[in-house]
Amino acid sequence: MSELRRWVDSYLAELARIDSSVHTVRNYRTDLEQFVAYFSRGGLNPPEPKDFDQLILREWLADLYTQGLAKPTIRRKLAAVRSLFDHCLRQGVITLNRAKLLTTPRMPSKLPDVPTEEQTNHLIDDIAKGALERPCPSRDLAIFELLYGCGLRISELVGLSVGDFDMSEAWVRVLGKRKKERQIPVPGKAMAALRACLEARQPSEGETAIFLNHRGRRLTDRGARGILKMYAVALSPDSGLHPHSLRHAYATHLLSAGADLRAIQELLGHASLSTTQKYTHLSLTDLMNVYDKAHPRA
Structure with missing residues (x-):
């Protein structure tokens, strides 16, 4: 198991321990598994958390846009990755959460539909x-x-x-x-x-x-x-x-x-x-x- 995969599992276990909502855990699990899969293409071993720099993360974020994903979906995936690296930061694995330096896609101002x-x-x-x-x-x-x-x-x-x-x-x-x-x-x-x-x-x-x-x-x-x-x-x-x-x-x-x-x-x-x-x-x-x-x- 790669170091990145191990820290993803550690973070998901922490979410379960603090009783995060089932909806949040399910979405974050999917998003982080896709994050690991992106850096494991072709059988490569993904970088360790400490080896991620802003350039590598920008490459991953650009791929999300290339897939034509909706902005709310990209925002959620970015939030999941930022939370993962926050977990690594708390554990002393990294000294800076570089995912927080990425620009969050702006959402169009949309009022929710409300029944009368x-x-x-x-x-x-x-x-x-x-x-x-x-x-x-x-x-x-x-x-x-x-x-x-x-x-x-x-x-x-x-x-x-x-x-x-x-x-x-x-x-x-x-x-x-x-x-x-x-x-x-x-x-x-x-x-x-x-x-x-x-x-x-x-x-x-x-x-x-x-x-x-x-x-x-x-x-x-x-x-x-x-x-x-x-x-x-x-x-x-x-x-x-x-x-x-x-x-x-x-x-x-x-x-x-x-x-x-x-x-x-x-x-x-x-x-x-x-x-x-x-x-x-x-x-x-x-x-x-x-x-x-x-x-x-x-």
Whole structure:
């Protein structure tokens, strides 16, 4: 095994130890395996981490562009490699992370697609009415109510355990990115759905997760995404609806109703206010659409 491969395995093991999301680990594993494969072409032994210079890394980055990969994909692959070399730096294998000297491809400014309040409520109401015959309808409804009612990331949702909820005060403790903990109020309909979910819950021995699969074990990130996709295709006019759509809707609808931007930042668990400010643009876009339709001089 090459030294580069060994350090990739070491870094992936570290991600598993710190309980990084399944989605992140899966993507980083694929990206780093491709990184090793690029430098192993023709049976060559790839350079050791200490032998990577900026020229070699630029060659690899140029190849990604040559493949015609989308900018978000290139950014993610570059982030994976930078994180790998950060790991090597912490272990004393290298003295400088040269991957951080590479230029990150700029992303075009694109606002996320956000379902309207009417669309969101109509979808969740249909789920509550049992529009689809499902083996765990109370679980499915609670998933949608908490994603929209609390603005959770899908990884945060499937990571919830019974002890994370204060049922009397209607609060939930959430572990977000970089293990940052925050508390979020749970609205009435989401609490009602949660109680119904808990009553129907049939966990396997020792399982504390709120959301379970058919074996009574914790529902995975992929499993929850599959449930949401199925309902989106069957019941929503937007079959492209995804978990983050409901998180975007949560923030946008709060802002439209007059909520403070910094309060929304805390609720979403954003490290930077600039990340939350994109919802200001969404709200202004909605306002301009109303103006264009309603004002006689528009």
